[in-house]
Amino acid sequence: GQQVMQIPQYQHVQEGEDFTTYCNSSTTLSNIQWYKQRPGGHPVFLIQLVKSGEVKKQKRLTFQFGEAKKNSSLHITATQTTDVGTYFCAGFENYGQNFVFGPGTRLSVLP
């Protein structure tokens, strides 16, 4: 079956530093979605990327979808304490209906 991996597993940054998490799939993804889960909360949908090579921005967050549609990245510029949480990528397995999440990257931001 499909495997979706994310690195790093954990990241500790000083407030104001940048942060990047990488998502890699063993198979081609029809699209990729990113979610954020605050400590003690539930995952919240951030964005979806569909096209090969697509780049989208949400304020300080930049999302990229790889040319081969097998990898993606999330970059946060100048992190803030409100960015703390776990970031998950997710996608559909081989254009099917089984929606698979990566294991997540937990971000800690030190004030």
Place this chain on the structure above:
Amino acid sequence: EAQVTQNPRYLITVTGKKLTVTCSQNMNHEYMSWYRQDPGLGLRQIYYSMNVEVTDKGDVPEGYKVSRKEKRNFPLILESPSPNQTSLYFCASRNNQGIGYGYTFGSGTRLTVV
């Protein structure tokens, strides 16, 4: 307010005692899904449903049952819970039009089986 409602939020039960976790959404979403979240393993899909009376297994369906008799409800049933089913469970729903809509998650149910 558009939301996915799960109940209960917390549950402690004993091995073998049947339980049901309810899930309801008010967004008229076709697609609903159950996930369990365990430390180091992320979110793993248990079952999903593309529409009423249509359900399919996810990655970890053993020990669970689901039903989708109405569009808004998607209960998760544990016929004979075991300690390895202690976990944080999330119900989620999305619009099934095309492949590109994000999930809306419920607040979660923390289940402990002793």
